Amino acid sequence: MIEVQEIKKKYGRKRVLDGVSFTAEKGEITCLIGINGSGKTTILKSIMGLTPYRGTVLIDGKPLTHHTYEKLTFIPDAITMLANMQIGDAMDFMKDFYQSWNEARAEELLGFFKLKKEDRISDLSKGNTAKANLLLGLALDADYLLMDEPFSGIDIFSREQIADVFTSHLIENRGVIITTHEINEIEQLIDKAVLLDDGKVLKAFSTEEMRLTEGKSVVDVMREVYQA
Amino acid sequence: MKKYIKSAILGAAAVLLVGSYYIGSANVERTLPQFVLKHLEGNPKEAAHITLEGELYFNTRTRFSSAVREIKIEDERTTYWQKSATEPFSSSPKIAELKDQYRGFMRGKSSYDNNFYEDQTELLYAESSDNYSAGDEGSYLTIGMLNKKSGEKKEFHVPLSKPDRDSYVMVENVQRANGYIQVIIQENVHGEASKQSIRVLKIDPKSKEITDEQTLSAVDTSDQKSSINSNMTPNQNPIGSHPYELLYVETSEYDEKNGTTISEERTSYMVYNANTGKLDKIKSAIAKKQMRPKLIQGSILYAVQSEKDGLKVQPYDLQANKDLAGYTVNWDEEVDNSTSALEIRDGKLIVYSLDNLISDGAVNSKPQQVLVADVKTGQTLYKGEILMKGSLEPGDYQVNINELLYK
């Protein structure tokens, strides 16, 4: 389980996170929802140790160390490999540094996303770049995946392909935290929603429970909470 | 492993090429000229006591200064080494010894023998502030005292009243006499009315004040045509106790165009006794013949003059104020610290050449010589010449000798 406890963060004088707390379980897809500037990306960066913050983040009950990166991976909205690399080079890089790199799964994803090892990252379309980025993250045997805006700015076909990943065995038994404002794409797929505004958690709920007890969808709850 | 090949090549190239450069650089010292002392006269065993020191320059004619090595020539061996840039410019073996023995006291002090006095019980130091910035304190002498037995150290400043701001004071000698610290200073006043004086300052270590001041020599140095200097004859043991000083005035006229000396005149030969404070004219053939005072050992002054049949040496007893038996040694060069030098060690008179052993890549046609003679009689005990071993490895070298050590 990923536990985020009362994290606070300021950029200059602007308070971006103001006591955010939530949990993300293994085997669940947790979605952080909020408008631009609500702190979604900052939460993911804080979990990954990519920005300093106040508060506590625990991964399976322990603070983050560099060993944790074998089981916790971050897929940001831009690919984190060098532009002049080929996809094959990027895969070799991951294989070199990660013990949890799964070569077979990487080959499977290559075929699934219809990408080639010789493709140069700088020559890829936005959609293919997003898919290559996803490939590099999903090919790790990581327990937890953090995805930042995986659907942002890409074509509908690529979005569908990426959405298919969430229902496949590739996500099975992993804890996923995803940020998006394209909630329609994955409303049916997420297990938990965390609604954020102005660096604070307005509401966190189980989507299935909400549907069963109050008969409301995630969008319904969003309208209620954000318009109140 | 293929991925690492470029890095491996870079690493290997760096280590091999840079490493081989320094191995080559270390090994090349073997190509430097080797010298031996060739026996000409007397007892060859004397050569074992002689070490000549000097410098080798590579005449590379670049904007940078020539590369330099220190050279040491012993009877059968030549050694080269490089002085570290941080080593003091000049440091005598005695100063080096004092620094080893009294590291704390010697810390930050000058490296010149003239600034020190040592006897069985104490080590004294005197230095003029003109040798470094005095700041707001004005001009002063720094006096240091070390009790060798108890290790007690004292240091204090003695203000100097200088008649002229535009003058420079330097310490010529430090002695202990009659309970006082006696510091002999040379003061040079610059400008149109330039003057030079040698004075004795008697300092009471208890009151830390100058109790007496005596002028030993004063000359007007403003003559444009001539160089006029008050000279103090060096002592063989400048740091030890030596109450007698020999002073004289030397007037030299130079031909500036050719860089040669037209005339040289020595006058006003005076002997100073630190114990009595007396300054007397010397009654010696030295003054009549205008011989060049070279060295004092104990209370004996040795003056020299080049003559047709050799180098005339005139010893003079400063205590008794009379000449001793003079003699001529088998040496045909001027002993003037540019062509030859003179030392006295263990009752022996040692004369040696200072000329270049090698210049412009060629061995000097006239070999440099070393003479060891009995200091009382002038009898030659050893004469040798410095020769290159083997054939000269050609090169634009210059090798010159500037010191002889006799052990």
Added chain:
Amino acid sequence: MKFLKLLNFELNRFSKFYYLLVAAIVLIQLSLAAYIVNDYMKMIKASLRSGQTMPDFLESNGKISILNVTETDLFMVSVVLGVLVLGIYLFFIWYRDWFGKHTFIYRLLTLPASRMNMYFAKAAAILLMIFGLLAVQVFLLHVIALIIETWVPGNYRSEINFYHLLEASQLILVLPHSFIGLLCSYGAGLVVLFTLFTSILLERSYRLRGVILGGIYALIAILVFTIPLWYNILFKQAVSLYPDEERMAMFATGLAVVIGSILLSRYLLKHKITV
């Protein structure tokens, strides 16, 4: 092992520019050598034609040696070029990972290895490239000496040994004569390298404030490193150091600055760095 992988990665990243730099240096120095030797030979031929004797020629022009090439301004330009490019890359090796569309720093900071591996890999890459250039320079010096030996008749060449000649060259600034000199010069360079890395990390951690903090840090580091050289200007009554003590003191202050820089960098990378 991760350190070596990262080091290899850093070296490969810069390899194309590095080859270009080496090629430029080789081209400049060998062209210069060929030009100077050719020019000297022309002068010899002209002097022979005019009836001038060899001794007279040598009196006016001197014998040719490798110093005729190394003491030219253009030669120093080629050396300074290497220093300048690597000096700029010292900053670029960090900033290139932050800027641009593909922020590679995300990847480097989330590798399952201590972030200090990345830090030391960048430092080692710079050092290795510096020594690589030094190796190229040593090689070129031998080639230049060979060019002179091949083209110029013996009587017109200085017979002073190659290594002794180079002692008097301005090249001793980057290629000291002795191995101890090399260790001292490049040891001081190491102090500068780690100080600058720490200043960069301060900027990357605190942004605008970090620029000022980085500058202050660099100033303090230099002052601490050079304490043995200036302390008795400020503290006139302080104990004077012997040359060997001064050397040891500088080694100690240099080591203190390096350790301090590494520890501060470690803290910044672990707790303060922000992407």
